[in-house]
Amino acid sequence: xxxxxxxxxxxxxxxxxxxxxxxxxxxxxxxxxxxxxxxxxxxxxxxxxxxxxxxxxxxxxxxxxxxxxxxxxxxxxxxxxxxxxxxxxxxxxxxxxxxxxxxxxxxxxxxxxxxxxxxxxxxxxxxxxxxxxxxxxxxxxxxxxxxxxxxxxxxxxxxxxxxxxxxxxxxxxxxxxxxxxxxxxxxxxxxxxxxxxxxxxxxxxxxxxxxxxxxxxxxxxxxxxxxxxxxxxx
Amino acid sequence: xxxxxxxxxxxxxxxxxxxxxxxxxxxxxxxxxxxxxxxxxxxxxxxxxxxxxxxxxxxxxxxxxxxxxxxxxxxxxxxxxxxxxxxxxxxxxxxxxxxxxxxxxxxxxxxxxxxxxxxxxxxxxxxxxxxxxxxxxxxxxxxxxxxxxxxxxxxxxxxxxxxxxxxxxxxxxxxxxxxxxxxxxxxxxxxxxxxxxxxxxxxxxxxxxxxxxxxxxxxxxxxxxxxxxxxxxx
Numbered sequence: 525x526x527x528x529x530x531x532x533x534x535x536x537x538x539x540x541x542x543x544x545x546x547x548x549x550x551x552x553x554x555x556x557x558x559x560x561x562x563x564x565x566x567x568x569x570x571x572x573x574x575x576x577x578x579x580x581x582x583x584x585x586x587x588x589x590x591x592x593x594x595x596x597x598x599x600x601x602x603x604x605x606x607x608x609x610x611x612x613x614x615x616x617x618x619x620x621x622x623x624x625x626x627x628x629x630x631x632x633x634x635x636x637x638x639x640x641x642x643x644x645x646x647x648x649x650x651x652x653x654x655x656x657x658x659x660x661x662x663x664x665x666x667x668x669x670x671x672x673x674x675x676x677x678x679x680x681x682x683x684x685x686x687x688x689x690x691x692x693x694x695x696x697x698x699x700x701x702x703x704x705x706x707x708x709x710x711x712x713x714x715x716x717x718x719x720x721x722x723x724x725x726x727x728x729x730x731x732x733x734x735x736x737x738x739x740x741x742x743x744x745x746x747x748x749x750x751x752x753x754x755x756x757x758x
Numbered sequence: 759x760x761x762x763x764x765x766x767x768x769x770x771x772x773x774x775x776x777x778x779x780x781x782x783x784x785x786x787x788x789x790x791x792x793x794x795x796x797x798x799x800x801x802x803x804x805x806x807x808x809x810x811x812x813x814x815x816x817x818x819x820x821x822x823x824x825x826x827x828x829x830x831x832x833x834x835x836x837x838x839x840x841x842x843x844x845x846x847x848x849x850x851x852x853x854x855x856x857x858x859x860x861x862x863x864x865x866x867x868x869x870x871x872x873x874x875x876x877x878x879x880x881x882x883x884x885x886x887x888x889x890x891x892x893x894x895x896x897x898x899x900x901x902x903x904x905x906x907x908x909x910x911x912x913x914x915x916x917x918x919x920x921x922x923x924x925x926x927x928x929x930x931x932x933x934x935x936x937x938x939x940x941x942x943x944x945x946x947x948x949x950x951x952x953x954x955x956x957x958x959x960x961x962x963x964x965x966x967x968x969x970x971x972x973x974x975x976x977x978x979x980x981x982x983x984x985x986x987x988x989x990x991x992x
């Protein structure tokens with residue numbers, strides 16, 4: 525086994541965009557509702573409310589889970605798209621699309637291989653209920669689901685990255701964060717974790733390819749979770 | 759599907775004694791250390807410190823995870839058994855025996871069947887790291903690991919039972935606690951949960967059979983997790 529694989533005990537995964545395809549999944553459900561809107565634009569608008577909503581929670585000091593933030597944002601997006609006629613029951617159902625996100629094609633196979641060599645867990649801003657139902661729907665074989673709700677802090681607060689370290693009574697260098705977002709990885713690195721970037725060029729849809737160029741500060745640069753398994757000797 | 763199976767969405771399991779055999783597992787490891795003590799009595803003494811230690815934490819208001827309580831109790835038991843020569847490294851290793859507890863013979867098969875019909879999770883006073891490593895070692899197929907550490911309260915505090923309910927945004931009657939302890943089930947029932955008793959007559963060893971007589975207040979009385987799966991139509 526290589527040196528990095530030898531010292532890592534836990535690999536924590538960012539979820540939205542890294543393990544599951546939120547843009548494709550949300551777009552498909554909105555498209556199927558036949559609302560006469562650009563489903564891809566609807567998905568992007570919904571997701572765009574995510575960071576400001578979490579920042580507001582962190583500033584307020586009062587904890588709100590992501591399911592509830594998703595619903596607040598949804599109501600705004602529905603109004604912006606002129607869809608006020610969508611019923612309460614439809615909104616409740618649509619809001620849970622985040623529990624039903626499809627994994628990227630390599631996710632289940634890659635995680636299953638990594639599980640043989642490491643503890644694999646989530647480290648997501650999604651809530652426990654959301655992530656549990658997502659894992660069950662998508663077949664994600666987590667050893668443990670960890671998230672913002674465990675630590676009452678949203679990423680990128682250090683308590684989230686260091687929360688994984690403390691949960692398993694490890695040193696920061698024994699934990700690796702795997703994510704499709706260089707910013708998330710940078711915050712983890714500042715806490716002493718190792719980092720693996722995962723290319724997800726179509727996170728925002730095929731029409732809006734993302735720059736997936738490597739950052740040299742990351743421990744590993746990978747093209748998929750299967751590639752990460754390969755590089756970690758699994 | 760029968761009426762009870764139809765309304766239940768989540769089955770939460772007590773762990774120590776219910777899913778895993780703490781007495782047998784601890785006894786076997788102590789026996790293998792060849793310390794010249796009664797390994798079964800050692801296991802019982804260690805476990806006897808469990809409830810008072812948790813009650814002390816709850817009274818103090820300052821959170822301490824079970825790994826640390828186990829270690830405090832262990833040091834006392836080691837002294838009581840005249841084993842002060844046990845090294846620090848041996849104590850650290852022995853303390854993690856709780857991460858390595860063996861499941862009862864029906865646990866993995868029963869949980870696997872139940873997982874097809876319900877969300878299955880732990881609800882234990884063990885900490886997240888302990889329960890994750892136990893699940894990995896024993897092959898327990900949880901959808902989600904929940905425990906005292908999620909709610910900063912030890913069972914039987916209502917926040918633990920209701921914490922499962924809230925995690926999945928359910929009504930109390932949609933959650934069932936499965937446990938080998940009538941007291942645990944009674945507290946869950948007082949919070950509105952459904953309850954399933956699981957007979958574990960040898961929880962304290964074959965020499966000290968436990969009274970596993972039914973209590974009529976429980977929703978179900980079962981002889982094993984496989985029997986629970988059967989009764990729940992899985």
